Amino acid sequence: SEMCIRDRTQSTWAGSPQTIERCRDLIYEDLLRGFTDKSSEIQLLCFDTLRRLIVGFPVQMEFGLNQLLHTLVGRIREIVAAGIKSNDQRQADTLSAMVRLVITAENCYGSGHQEALNEAKAEIKRNQETKHFYEVISADEAVY
Numbered sequence: 001s002e003m004c005i006r007d008r009t010q011s012t013w014a015g016s017p018q019t020i021e022r023c024r025d026l027i028y029e030d031l032l033r034g035f036t037d038k039s040s041e042i043q044l045l046c047f048d049t050l051r052r053l054i055v056g057f058p059v060q061m062e063f064g065l066n067q068l069l070h071t072l073v074g075r076i077r078e079i080v081a082a083g084i085k086s087n088d089q090r091q092a093d094t095l096s097a098m099v100r101l102v103i104t105a106e107n108c109y110g111s112g113h114q115e116a117l118n119e120a121k122a123e124i125k126r127n128q129e130t131k132h133f134y135e136v137i138s139a140d141e142a143v144y
Contacts, residue, residue, distance in 0.1 A: 020060040028064040040090040047097035058108045069116040073123045084129045099133040
């Protein structure tokens, strides 16, 4: 599955809006499955890929957005429930990537998906560590 995700991800970069439209369900399926992959590198690749796809193809990627945000919320809950370790850099990178994905979605779609976005943001702000990531990344994104 790792190579499959990687191959499809690489070919997606060269994709046109039509290709994204055609493969979108497969892309979402692959990448959402990657959220819980045993390898944190694969998880990060999936978060980053979705973020780039949303920025590059906002119209084509909007279709699966609510499902994406819902899945993200579940994943954040799992990590928080398992316990956030202050010295775990991989976990910090993963949480940071998820928060960045939510912020990117918010910047790209604004009020179009308010309910799903609000749920994701509320989940992030419920926990001190994830709230901190949100504040830092939001400030960082606002600079650009």
